[in-house]
Amino acid sequence: MERPKTMPGVNCFECLPRERNEWSVLTGEELKLLAQAKKCRKYHAGESIFAIGEPSHGVYCIVSGGAAIRKIDEVGNSVLLHLVYPGETLGYRGVLLDEERRFGAEALGPSKICFIDRHTVRILLGRNPALGQQFLRRVVTDVDDAHDKLVRNATLSNRTKFVHLLLALMNRHGRTATDGSRVMELPLSRRDLASMIGARHETLSRIIGRLEEDGVARFSGRTVCVRHPHSLIDEIRPTLLS
């Protein structure tokens, strides 16, 4: 063991994702506080980060990997709301409003995620007003995204919504092959993909079938290949008349 007990956690001072998120405005002193208060651990794919109904002990910051926000309604329907990626902070809602969790979160794949207890969050927010401003910006973009999604849900077909989702996933998880086609490994099951566009999994299955028929994309297990990336973009371009 060349590296001692700091091993599992990333040192906040050297945390790359941190330099691009809310916490980037912390000063040296505050960073020290953060570094010694945060607890970092690894999650395996699908492991629960927090669950609906439990008290909000703090926020989480994704170092690597990702997370999914899930809501399960009173009849057992599971809906994936949102995906969260490295550098993003998770679970601020319950902490800022001091309420219990209304959504669950789970690791998207093997992930490294830091936990910052709510007491420390409050101290830092009180000590450095810029942190609050950063959070404000962050939350405003979140509400913005949610509103965009609401508009899309209200106007688009399931197929179009799914293509939007594919594009978003491709941005995060895709790589460009030598022949210019885009390939990715889906981080989610078909069921969860379906829930994200508000459709049944059978319906998604058929949509995928049609996308393959139309030569837009090829699906094999969790691997997706899009030969002509802008065929996807054409799909979502609204057919403007006149």
Place this chain on the structure above:
Amino acid sequence: MERPKTMPGVNCFECLPRERNEWSVLTGEELKLLAQAKKCRKYHAGESIFAIGEPSHGVYCIVSGGAAIRKIDEVGNSVLLHLVYPGETLGYRGVLLDEERRFGAEALGPSKICFIDRHTVRILLGRNPALGQQFLRRVVTDVDDAHDKLVRNATLSNRTKFVHLLLALMNRHGRTATDGSRVMELPLSRRDLASMIGARHETLSRIIGRLEEDGVARFSGRTVCVRHPHSLIDEIRPTLLS
């Protein structure tokens, strides 16, 4: 004219809605700044407050009346996203992110609405950190609402979504008649109501017809009457099995 030029605007010091919103944390000095910077004016029903694409000059605070947030997509579909009521602050997105308006806002009925330019907002935010915290809470609840709406849209039928909407409107606009039934004047056209649940106006028309058949509510023009208020609540209660 017994009252001089302060006439159109409400004095912030005596503004009742203000005492229950973000601005309630301002101190006397800051309030004075706000009071002399804000511009208050009346809007008539349907009048535009700000439009998509224009620069975000400031935020608006509803004194009386209400406002609707509207998005019009590239093919001309109009979607109503959200309604805003007295005490609530409007248009913070563009100001906080320093972007142009991505949604339009219009008066719901005859309304009195104050404008606070973004420069003043920034000054106040910088001077009083508590204001930022207040905004943070406010925006977090907004994102929360949006997420709830997303989940409902993903799982509920148009009829159920409409009943949810009716209940929300009834809370704001309804009065209880002597016989215990609830009555309200709808603040929106059928088209806009339909857009709020992501349906066509013809579909909404039929849903309304069925609600009347089922004796849940009676519609006449923009007047709605619900004889047994909990018949609505029964509608949205999920049928829990076993």
Place this chain on the structure above:
DNA sequence: CGCCAGGTTGATTTCGCTCAAGCAATGTGG
């Protein structure tokens, strides 16, 4: 008066959901 926006209603088609069966991959206990 004609015109128009807002609303209803009808006929038809499309889309998506439900229910159901089948299948491959994976796991588990004997």
Place this chain on the structure above:
DNA sequence: CCACATTGCTTGAGCGAAATCAACCTGGCG
């Protein structure tokens, strides 16, 4: 190692909900 559940996915048939296209009211309003 096999029999057997289990899980995730696909496919089919039937049905219901909603979109679409269209006609037709109604109440303003120039």
